[in-house]
Amino acid sequence: MxxxxxxxxxxxxxxxxxxxxxxxxxxxxxxxxxxxxxxxxxxxxxxxxxxxxxxxxxxxxxxxxxxxxxxxxxxxxxxxxxxxxxxxxxxxxxxxxxxxxxxxxxxxxxxxxxxxxxxxxxxxxxxxxxxxxxxxxxxIRPWLTSVRLHRPFVTVKWASSLDGRAAAADGTSQWITGPEARADVHRRRAEADAIVVGTGTVLADDPALTARDPDADGALFPHQPAPVVIGTRAVPSGSRLREHPLPLRHYATHELADVLDALYADEVRSVFVEGGPTLASAFLAAGLADEVLVYLAPTLLGGPRTALTELGVGTIEAQRRLTITDLSRLGDDIRLVARPRPGAWAPTKE
CATH class of the missing domain: 3.40.140.10 (Cytidine Deaminase, domain 2)
Known part of the structure; x- marks a missing residue:
């Protein structure tokens, strides 16, 4: 029966x-x-x-x-x-x-x-x-958000030390977090339609922007996020992005809303922003982040290389409050997922 x-x-x-x-x-x-x-x-x-x-x-x-x-x-x-x-x-x-x-x-x-x-x-x-x-x-919050706002759901990700640094003073950043956290990032990349960086990250780090399976000796996941670059500087012909399984999409602009509009029209419903402090801060300041994904490592770096830059917060009354939705330990590191509180950081559509 x-x-x-x-x-x-x-x-x-x-x-x-x-x-x-x-x-x-x-x-x-x-x-x-x-x-x-x-x-x-x-x-x-x-x-x-x-x-x-x-x-x-x-x-x-x-x-x-x-x-x-x-x-x-x-x-x-x-x-x-x-x-x-x-x-x-x-x-x-x-x-x-x-x-x-x-x-x-x-x-x-x-x-x-x-x-x-x-x-x-x-x-x-x-x-x-x-x-x-x-x-x-x-x-299905990411899909619902995308369809309701007519733009992709945006996750802004960064990894930092406990004192909020994304790199050492000389710019080196590999690796702040441990293998468990990095594996989690790749699994989440594989769930996104696109992964977004700025030209500064491309020129400094030459990222591959692929999603690799830690349980398969680093082989590519069957689904790969489309590589997206935002910024007016050229992507070098020898960049590893040129070897990505999917075509590179380079938007020579700093108008983030326009980029999201174009991606949505191309059936992209979720993007994973990994573009460094400048691009992450730009998405946050513009109210275009639906989720923040942070990996905190139990280390201290000091120096000027903070995970975020300017957010347009001039006074404590203007601070950008979020709600933590997940707090998990991955090896020695902490994964924190948070979202803007309802009514806060809301992007405007003309």
Whole structure:
């Protein structure tokens, strides 16, 4: 006999299923559980990436008998889509399958993809929104932020000593943190659509901007973030960036909002800023950082090479407050994840 779940338990399971899909890319992670009228699990599905069946269709295709969908309940982490993209509308697929009830956590904020709930209700499907909404919001926060703001979700990362230095006085910085922290950085790079640095970092460090798997002797992860350089100086022809698996995108400008607009138009939904103190501070000062990722090493360096430069804070009343969302130990180092407090640092759109 199949497991019997409440709708809340099924939503928790759907979120677990969603986590199996890729965090990178233009599509969100979505999971779906199909329940019989008695609450038995009929099938499960999740989205495996762009161009593959969406979670609802994946679950429908996993049914041992398509007729079982008639009268069933679909529990989905995100409102079923209502548009024809690389795949067809999930709202129509559920209607045509005979699903009687759809429970989803959060509404789809996409201009083209929203409207599935309305279409299903018009077809006589019982539709309910909001189950485990807070958990689902947090789970796909980067994608939701990107779609709502029409720009990529921005993570600003740096590594520093306890006294806030990103390098020694002579500019050397390899390595402030230990291998566990560096491995974590590479795993997070592999979850981003793009990795961003400034021309100053390119000229000083000649970075590769690849994501390497520490569990595979440093081999490249299957997914690589696209290398992005911001700044008016030229990238040398012999730069290691020229050997990256993906084409280099060089924006000869200092207008960060314009760069983010261009990246969003090119289906980039998340960027990982690793460009050194100048670029990190520029994103923060402009209110364009959605998340701060800091690796703190138990060492002291002193000197002028601070992790951040000018943020436009002239008085203590203007300090930029954040909320810490994660604090973990990685070897000898500390990983800290924080986000701007609601209403603070908000970027403006003309």
């Amino acid at each position: 199949s497991a019997v779940l409440s709708e809340a338990e099924a939503m928790a399971r759907a979120l677990e299923l969603a986590s199996r899909g890729p965090r990178h890319g233009v599509n969100p992670q979505v999971g779906c559980v199909l329940l019989s009228p008695a609450g038995e699990v009929l099938a499960e599905g999740w989205h495996r990436g762009a161009g593959t069946p969406h979670a609802e269709v994946d679950a429908l295709s996993a049914l041992t008998d398509p007729a079982l969908a008639a009268g069933a309940t679909a529990v989905v982490t995100l409102e079923p889509c209502n548009h024809q993209g690389r795949t067809g509308p999930c709202s129509i697929a559920l209607i045509e399958a005979g699903v009687a009830r759809v429970v989803f956590a959060i509404a789809d904020p996409g201009v083209r993809s929203a409207g599935g709930a309305e279409r299903m209700r018009a077809a006589g499907v019982d539709v309910q929104q909001g189950l485990l909404a807070e958990a689902a919001e947090e789970f």
